[in-house]
Amino acid sequence: MYSVVLRTRLLNGINRKTVVFKNFPQSTTLLYSSAAPQKKIDDDKLNHEDVLVTKVASIHPIQTDIAKIIQDEVKSQTRQVATRKEPELAWRITPSTDASNLVKHYLMLSKIRLTSLVVITSMAGYAMAPAPFDLNTFLMCSVGTALLSGSANSINQFFETPFDAQMSRTKNRVLVKGYLTPLHAVGFAAVAASTGLLILSHGVNDLTAALGFTNLVLYTCIYTPMKRYSILNTWVGSIVGSIPPLMGWAGCCGTLGNGAFVLAGLLYAWQFPHFNALSWNLRPDYSRAGYRMMAVTNPALCRRVALRYTGVIGALSLSAPLLDVTNMWFALETLPLNAYFGYLAWRFYKESDSGSSRKLFRFSLLHLPVLMVLFLINKKEWVFKKSKDEIIVEKAVTDSIGQLKPLTATLLPNTQKL
Numbered sequence: 080m081y082s083v084v085l086r087t088r089l090l091n092g093i094n095r096k097t098v099v100f101k102n103f104p105q106s107t108t109l110l111y112s113s114a115a116p117q118k119k120i121d122d123d124k125l126n127h128e129d130v131l132v133t134k135v136a137s138i139h140p141i142q143t144d145i146a147k148i149i150q151d152e153v154k155s156q157t158r159q160v161a162t163r164k165e166p167e168l169a170w171r172i173t174p175s176t177d178a179s180n181l182v183k184h185y186l187m188l189s190k191i192r193l194t195s196l197v198v199i200t201s202m203a204g205y206a207m208a209p210a211p212f213d214l215n216t217f218l219m220c221s222v223g224t225a226l227l228s229g230s231a232n233s234i235n236q237f238f239e240t241p242f243d244a245q246m247s248r249t250k251n252r253v254l255v256k257g258y259l260t261p262l263h264a265v266g267f268a269a270v271a272a273s274t275g276l277l278i279l280s281h282g283v284n285d286l287t288a289a290l291g292f293t294n295l296v297l298y299t300c301i302y303t304p305m306k307r308y309s310i311l312n313t314w315v316g317s318i319v320g321s322i323p324p325l326m327g328w329a330g331c332c333g334t335l336g337n338g339a340f341v342l343a344g345l346l347y348a349w350q351f352p353h354f355n356a357l358s359w360n361l362r363p364d365y366s367r368a369g370y371r372m373m374a375v376t377n378p379a380l381c382r383r384v385a386l387r388y389t390g391v392i393g394a395l396s397l398s399a400p401l402l403d404v405t406n407m408w409f410a411l412e413t414l415p416l417n418a419y420f421g422y423l424a425w426r427f428y429k430e431s432d433s434g435s436s437r438k439l440f441r442f443s444l445l446h447l448p449v450l451m452v453l454f455l456i457n458k459k460e461w462v463f464k465k466s467k468d469e470i471i472v473e474k475a476v477t478d479s480i481g482q483l484k485p486l487t488a489t490l491l492p493n494t495q496k497l
């Protein structure tokens with residue numbers, strides 16, 4: 080009598096099932112990836128994609144029907160195991176770079192939507208600075224910031240691949256799915272960072288490049304590892320998010336003034352309702368992957384901090400005209416925007432459910448760009464680049480005043496004493 084021994088064990092994320100046929104010349108080994116065990120695997124898939132059954136080498140004719148019975152048994156067992164509700168522990172370990180989608184995958188590696196909004200805040204910083212707007216340095220500053228942000232996000236994902244694989248929000252990221260290799264990520268990050276720093280240092284100024292480099296290090300070497308040790312990572316992450324507007328401001332006028340810090344302060348405060356709300360629905364993910372987040376370890380603090388910082392945003396918006404950064408209209412126009420942000424944060428603080436947290440997160444993605452535009456429209460001091468004619472006339476006037484001085488000194492000697 081032939082017996083079939085089915086042994087299953089998790090090995091590097093690949094479930095290896097060894098079917099041992101007693102008295103058969105060779106055993107049949109069954110391999111299938113346990114990707115998405117929750118996903119229903121139908122027969123066809125079982126036959127072709129997820130199940131590789133190496134047939135018994137030489138089945139004696141009389142034994143073929145037995146092999147068929149066994150194979151059906153193996154398939155039904157596989158189906159049960161494959162659809163078992165178990166945590167997604169398995170992730171693909173053999174990257175298969177897809178050359179036709181390289182650009183798309185690099186954009187995903189850069190977290191392009193997050194990077195786009197980061198660049199918008201840098202542009203706002205540039206446009207807000209009290210110095211002439213120069214299109215060339217504006218574009219160089221924006222491209223340099225985008226490259227550094229893309230590099231930072233690529234390194235972040237390189238470090239977090241094993242943990243991203245354990246969270247439903249990030250399990251489809253390009254490094255987890257193997258669409259790009261770790262070498263791709265490191266190579267892309269190195270090229271993007273060096274190009275970005277070159278553009279900022281040679282096309283904008285050293286202060287902007289230094290801010291960008293500092294932020295790159297802060298995000299990849301401090302914030303990213305800190306996510307696994309302390310809830311203070313969110314405060315560090317908020318500093319990371321508040322530096323791009325400083326880069327834009329420095330890119331325009333070469334220094335940092337009151338307005339730069341008001342803008343950076345608004346960004347710093349904005350990230351708490353933005354992230355704390357988002358992380359609320361991600362608590363199972365974050366705790367499974369071993370991240371230290373307020374939403375997991377101190378839910379009351381998470382709700383309080385989100386509410387507190389919407390208040391800070393309101394206070395900073397009201398103080399901008401007092402600090403001579405914007406006109407009074409900015410305080411009036413941002414009042415309804417910030418009030419609604421605060422209302423949603425209050426609802427999240429009181430109800431703390433998936434609905435209120437989702438509304439707060441989603442509104443945060445609308446609130447920031449609108450706040451940046453209002454900041455721009457109500458800029459206090461517009462300094463336009465002088466045209467060539469204006470420069471010529473201005474020079475002529477200063478030269479002639481210079482020539483008139485000695486003349487007035489001789490004709491009207493007493494004027495000197497006045």
Ligand code: HEM
Binds near residue numbers: 192351
């Ligand atoms: C403490 C700082 C921050 C944390 C912890 C944080 C965290 C996150 C997380 C976990 C997501 C969901 C990403 C995803 O899986 O799709 C997200 C989305 C997003 N974040 Fe933030 N973020 C922070 C700061 C910022 C900053 C400074 C910006 C831009 C100025 C920003 C813009 C965005 C955008 C646009 C999205 C939507 C991305 C998408 O839908 O693909 N975030 N944020």
Ligand SMILES: CC(C)=CCC/C(C)=C/CC/C(C)=C/COP(=O)(O)OP(=O)(O)O
Binds near residue numbers: 227232
């Ligand atoms: C110039 C320069 C270097 C700019 C960097 C801008 C930048 C990358 C801001 C991101 C802010 C932040 C903490 C995002 C969350 O990352 P996360 O790792 O918590 O998000 P995840 O869980 O989705 O990976």
